[in-house]
Each structure stands twice: as C-alpha cells, then as structure tokens.
Amino acid sequence: MIEFTLFIFACLWSFFFIKLKKSFSQKTNIILTIFVIKVSYLTLISSIFFGITNFGIKKTFMSLLATFVFIEILFFTGKKYLSNKSNLFDRIMKIKFYFEYALIASFTLYLINEFYY
Numbered sequence: 488m489i490e491f492t493l494f495i496f497a498c499l500w501s502f503f504f505i506k507l508k509k510s511f512s513q514k515t516n517i518i519l520t521i522f523v524i525k526v527s528y529l530t531l532i533s534s535i536f537f538g539i540t541n542f543g544i545k546k547t548f549m550s551l552l553a554t555f556v557f558i559e560i561l562f563f564t565g566k567k568y569l570s571n572k573s574n575l576f577d578r579i580m581k582i583k584f585y586f587e588y589a590l591i592a593s594f595t596l597y598l599i600n601e602f603y604y
Contacts, residue, residue, distance in 0.1 A: 491550075494538050498554040501531035506558055 504527040538547035 490541060494534055494542070494547075495550055495554060497530055497534040497537075498551060499558065501527040501534065502555060502558050503561075505531070506562055 504523050508524050535547065535551065538550065542550075
C-alpha cells in the first residue's frame, strides 16, 4: 500500500511540474526546463517502470490516467479561479485609478480654496 501511494505521489509530482512549465514566461521557462522539468520527466518515466514491475500494466495505466485527469482538472479550476480574480483585480485597478484622480482633484481644490480665497 505504501509503495502504491508513493507511486501515485511521484506521478502527481512529476506531471504537475511538467504541466506547470506551460504557465511560465520564456526566460523562466528555460531555467525551469533545465533544472526541474528534466528531473520531472525522469521521475515520471522511472515511476512508470516501477509501477509496471510492481503493480502490473493495467493498474499502472489506470493510476496514470487518474493522476493525469486530476492534474488537468486542478489546472483547469485554478485557471478559472485566477481569471475570476484577475477580473476582480482589473475592477479594483479601475476604481483605484478614479479614486487617485478624485483624491488629487479634491486636494487641489482644497489648496486653491485655502490659499486663494
């Protein structure tokens, strides 16, 4: 049971970083590819061999399918959540823009009123 749990964890871990590679910019992606993604591919390949030798082909591929679907769902819901937060952030930035100019205008009117009248 512990071996199977470690197998699932290794598959989740490696596929998560492989999938995460697509989310970064090109410069960061190069550094991430050199240091993390190559290790993740090696981990995924070695965990597949480990799974086939210890659990059989059917159980290994069912587990891989489940982990891949889980990571895809995780990234899909995360993307949806962040896009909703991004819309909220855009609204806050627009409100902040108007608030800043309103504050500057009211401060300017206060100074004009205080010193010229």
